[in-house]
Amino acid sequence: xxxxxxxxxxxxxxxxxxxxxxxxxxxxxxxxxxxxxxxxxxxxxxxxxxxxxxxxxxxxxxxxxxxxxxxxxxxxxxxxxxxxxxxxxxxxxxxxxxxxxxxxxxxxxxxxxxxxxxxxxxxxxxxxxxxxxxxxxxxxxxxxxxxxxxxxxxxxxxxxxxxxxxxxxxxxxxxxxxxxxxxxxxxxxxxxxx
Amino acid sequence: xxxxxxxxxxxxxxxxxxxxxxxxxxxxxxxxxxxxxxxxxxxxxxxxxxxxxxxxxxxxxxxxxxxxxxxxxxxxxxxxxxxxxxxxxxxxxxxxxxxxxxxxxxxxxxxxxxxxxxxxxxxxxxxxxxxxxxxxxxxxxxxxxxxxxxxxxxxxxxxxxxxxxxxxxxxxxxxxxxxxxxxxxxxxxxxxxxxxxxxxxxxxxxxxxxxxxxxxxxxxxxxxxxxxxxxxxxxxxxxxxxxxxxxxxxxxxxxxxxxxxxxxxxxxxxxxxxxxxxxxxxxxxxxxxxxxxxxxxxxxxxxxxxxxxxxxxxxxxxxxxxxxxxxxxxxxxxxxxxxxxxxxxxxxxxxxxxxxxxxxxxxxxxxxxxxxxxxxxxxxxxxxxxxxxxxxxxxxxxxxxxxxxxxxxxxxxxxxxxxxxxxxxxxxxxxxxxxxxxxxxxxxxxxxxxxxxxxxxxxxxxxxxxxxxxxxxx
Numbered sequence: 169x170x171x172x173x174x175x176x177x178x179x180x181x182x183x184x185x186x187x188x189x190x191x192x193x194x195x196x197x198x199x200x201x202x203x204x205x206x207x208x209x210x211x212x213x214x215x216x217x218x219x220x221x222x223x224x225x226x227x228x229x230x231x232x233x234x235x236x237x238x239x240x241x242x243x244x245x246x247x248x249x250x251x252x253x254x255x256x257x258x259x260x261x262x263x264x265x266x267x268x269x270x271x272x273x274x275x276x277x278x279x280x281x282x283x284x285x286x287x288x289x290x291x292x293x294x295x296x297x298x299x300x301x302x303x304x305x306x307x308x309x310x311x312x313x314x315x316x317x318x319x320x321x322x323x324x325x326x327x328x329x330x331x332x333x334x335x336x337x338x339x340x341x342x343x344x345x346x347x348x349x350x351x352x353x354x355x356x357x358x359x360x361x362x
Numbered sequence: 363x364x365x366x367x368x369x370x371x372x373x374x375x376x377x378x379x380x381x382x383x384x385x386x387x388x389x390x391x392x393x394x395x396x397x398x399x400x401x402x403x404x405x406x407x408x409x410x411x412x413x414x415x416x417x418x419x420x421x422x423x424x425x426x427x428x429x430x431x432x433x434x435x436x437x438x439x440x441x442x443x444x445x446x447x448x449x450x451x452x453x454x455x456x457x458x459x460x461x462x463x464x465x466x467x468x469x470x471x472x473x474x475x476x477x478x479x480x481x482x483x484x485x486x487x488x489x490x491x492x493x494x495x496x497x498x499x500x501x502x503x504x505x506x507x508x509x510x511x512x513x514x515x516x517x518x519x520x521x522x523x524x525x526x527x528x529x530x531x532x533x534x535x536x537x538x539x540x541x542x543x544x545x546x547x548x549x550x551x552x553x554x555x556x557x558x559x560x561x562x563x564x565x566x567x568x569x570x571x572x573x574x575x576x577x578x579x580x581x582x583x584x585x586x587x588x589x590x591x592x593x594x595x596x597x598x599x600x601x602x603x604x605x606x607x608x609x610x611x612x613x614x615x616x617x618x619x620x621x622x623x624x625x626x627x628x629x630x631x632x633x634x635x636x637x638x639x640x641x642x643x644x645x646x647x648x649x650x651x652x653x654x655x656x657x658x659x660x661x662x663x664x665x666x667x668x669x670x671x672x673x674x675x676x677x678x679x680x681x682x683x684x685x686x687x688x689x690x691x692x693x694x695x696x697x698x699x700x701x702x703x704x705x706x707x708x709x710x711x712x713x714x715x716x717x718x719x720x721x722x723x724x725x726x727x728x729x730x731x732x733x734x735x736x737x738x739x740x741x742x743x744x745x746x747x748x749x750x751x752x753x754x755x756x757x758x759x760x761x762x763x764x765x766x767x768x769x770x771x772x773x774x775x776x777x778x779x780x781x782x783x784x785x786x787x788x789x790x791x792x793x794x795x796x797x798x799x800x801x802x803x804x805x806x807x808x809x810x811x812x813x814x815x816x817x818x819x820x821x822x823x824x825x826x827x828x829x830x831x832x833x834x835x836x
Binding site: 182194 | 731735773780
């Protein structure tokens with residue numbers, strides 16, 4: 169049993185009556201709102217066990233802050249106990265981009281990409297990295313193979329994504345059985361510049 | 363006349379059901395199994411056979427027999443009058459698709475004829491998968507040239523040079539007969555050509571767009587409509603897709619005066635004759651071709667002789683596994699598209715399956731969902747997921763009395779099931795949910811498989827609520 173997942177009894181098939189009882193493992197996820205410096209930034213559905221990673225990872229992948237600036241993350245449950253609000257406080261200088269991010273948002277809540285007004289903006293040209301080594305196909309294959317052996321939650325539940333940070337040669341640095349941004353958090357201590 | 367089979371016929375007189383031990387007595391004329399002239403037997407004499415006029419009387423693969431009994435006359439006349447008049451006559455006949463949907467054949471043909479394309483196709487749907495139906499098989503085995511002639515006329519009408527017959531693999535004899543018949547008829551229908559394609563057992567491949575995918579060698583998955591197959595069908599070309607019985611009715615309509623004769627039979631906008639198939643728990647089952655308008659009471663009691671078990675009739679399912687269950691209080695309903703539609707039922711392919719009073723209609727409602735779950739192509743969510751949820755829901759409703767409350771399901775208690783109720787549901791809640799599920803499946807499924815599954819479920823619940831729990835209040 170993986171942490172953050174539970175096994176429930178299920179009928180394996182609705183069309184074969186004699187198939188007996190079975191079991192299926194489901195990842196437990198809950199609504200999470202995150203607020204930076206008191207400004208609501210995102211609403212997502214992470215596993216509660218991944219709460220800190222999800223909030224940290226999202227802040228990093230949205231370029232809202234630098235890893236070293238994220239202090240303690242406080243969280244508390246609201247209303248019926250099913251939803252969690254996570255709060256983090258960033259240095260004063262980070263306040264303006266967060267405000268800007270929130271101001272451009274079309275809805276009351278958003279994940280990382282919804283704060284952007286159009287597909288064109290989301291797909292805008294990004295600054296070109298000046299220094300990076302070439303990734304070779306075998307490195308990608310090695311990374312994928314390493315993920316295949318390690319993505320526990322995915323193979324257990326068939327109901328989650330997996331994302332990994334790999335080094336240039338394809339060795340696994342960090343892996344999370346959920347969405348892409350999550351993995352930035354555990355990768356922080358291994359990757360310069362995050 | 364299944365109850366009389368094996369039926370021996372000598373000079374028009376029938377003996378059945380015959381066994382090898384009966385042969386001597388039959389030959390000397392002392393057999394107690396004599397039923398008199400077959401043509402005078404009530405099961406035959408009461409029919410109005412147009413499509414099946416020849417079946418059983420001629421040798422199915424004899425071109426001489428076919429020509430002698432009026433075969434090829436429709437095609438000959440069609441060639442003489444040309445596509446425009448031909449189309450007008452099919453429209454005038456009022457012929458509607460016999461596969462289930464009942465779409466006017468003439469209108470469909472007109473659409474294909476008007477579509478600008480150099481290549482067009484005629485596809486015959488012979489994937490007869492509805493429970494209790496066998497008319498297509500009897501046509502293909504008993505009078506295959508008539509179907510071939512109908513397809514050739516369709517090709518002439520719409521400008522198609524190529525036809526395909528898609529037959530289910532469960533019909534090996536029909537497949538063998540068709541293969542021979544197509545090869546024997548080549549010269550008669552040229553330049554039109556017909557090829558045979560054999561299905562692989564999927565119910566959903568009887569749905570026209572899945573069928574087209576299957577012919578193309580793709581997964582038997584439903585296509586989104588529009589575009590209609592009449593405009594973008596087989597290999598992206600305008601295509602007529604008609605059932606065996608629709609196409610087999612065409613030679614009669616194209617015979618001199620055939621269209622007005624056809625139009626003179628039937629009720630409302632249900633014109634002509636319908637080969638009705640009596641099956642299930644019935645004493646005298648078989649194919650009964652008659653004009654639209656006959657009541658279920660006549661079909662089941664006068665013609666069918668009641669149940670095979672001798673017990674009272676409890677329900678009749680008309681139109682295949684996804685047809686409504688009809689209560690004996692509705693047995694005066696006249697057989698026709700409009701009357702059935704008004705009664706929230708469908709005639710489908712004309713299959714009539716009888717159940718006696720031992721049938722558990724709650725189990726039959728569950729079976730409808732179970733059938734849908736087994737046969738769903740998986741493309742649309744209401745059908746793929748709704749069918750499984752339906753099985754679970756019926757089980758839940760049947761498993762507990764109305765007064766006691768259930769428990770919150772394991773999934774519903776998960777935090778990610780944000781909108782799921784966190785208190786136990788009552789039976790009334792479950793019935794509301796079932797109604798909601800039926801509505802979603804009916805309105806949002808891509809094809810009739812998911813869309814019609816609510817018919818048997820709702821009709822069973824409406825007419826036999828006591829079968830859904832011992833203390834069920836009507």
